[in-house]
Amino acid sequence: MSRRVIEALSTGRYWATPHAPFPLDGPNGHDEVFPGAQCISDGKWVTFYKDGEEVWACNAVYAAAHFDFAPVPTHRSSTDD
Template sequence: MKLTEGQYIATCKERNALAAAMNGHSAVYPQALCELKDGIAIFRRDGREVWRCNAAYAEFNFLLDRAEPAVRRFSRKTKLE
């Protein structure tokens, strides 16, 4: 499956922090925001970049779930009073 550009929540496949560190994923463990752009995966925590890698590597080594933008929390039918 090829992922499209956008923001994802990346979850490490490793079961613990030691395993993540052994694989070089400690900056992402257990989760981080991931932005895919131009074939590169950029991982961020607290708004700061902590790691980057090839998008194919990220897809293979992390569970990536599409992050919903905050704007989508409200539907057009929501009444604001």
């Protein structure tokens, strides 16, 4: 049986959404991120934020395996609303 290789989340800013919880997960930080949060990855570590406050952090491989990510633009103009 082959294992799927999970790549670390690349450096960048993202909107993170946790995958559906698994009943045996227990307390693991996903509930702090639910239903979604902004995050910043340096390619090794991912820090999650809500309302400008850090709510959780994990390594970039764990994040890639357990969350869905959408890139957040870093440069926005006043017409992007």
